[in-house]
Amino acid sequence: MSVSCKQCWVSGRVQGVFYRATAAHRARELGISGYAKNLPDGRVEVLACGPAEVVATFVAWLWTGSSASKVTAVDAQDRDMAPTELPRDFVTR
Numbered sequence: 001m002s003v004s005c006k007q008c009w010v011s012g013r014v015q016g017v018f019y020r021a022t023a024a025h026r027a028r029e030l031g032i033s034g035y036a037k038n039l040p041d042g043r044v045e046v047l048a049c050g051p052a053e054v055v056a057t058f059v060a061w062l063w064t065g066s067s068a069s070k071v072t073a074v075d076a077q078d079r080d081m082a083p084t085e086l087p088r089d090f091v092t093r
Contacts, residue, residue, distance in 0.1 A: 003086060004052035005034070006059050007079040010044045012072035014065060019044055020092040022066035027090040030054050037093035047079065049086055 010019070020036040023046060027034065032054060034047035046062060048055050062074045 002052070003049055003081075003083075004055045005047065005049040005079040005081050005086070006055050006076045008046040008048065008059060008062055008074055008076040009039075010046060010062055010065070010071055010074050011042070013068075013070040014044045015042055017068035018066040019069045022069075023062065024090050024092050026061055027058060030058055032058050033087040033090055035087065035091050035093050047087070049081065 015038050020038065023036045023044075027036075027048065030050065032048050032050040034049050036044055036046045039045050048058050050058075059074065059076050062076075063071050065071050
């Protein structure tokens with residue numbers, strides 16, 4: 001099975017509204033590894049790694065977020081990672 005990784009930057013009302021925790025819960029449900037972290041500019045950075053179809057489903061879900069969030073943009077780019085660099089689980093930072 002090949003692993004696909006997407007680096008995403010999520011904009012809108014995504015900090016202080018449980019966006020990272022909700023994303024982590026959804027990622028774990030889907031079996032995706034990576035992280036979600038707040039950025040100083042108010043966005044959330046997300047790394048998602050897993051089977052390409054599952055990662056695509058998760059990236060589409062990033063538009064939904066938590067019930068209190070309001071996502072205005074999701075910029076997703078492919079990220080090449082060596083097998084030794086792949087995260088083992090999904091964490092919030």
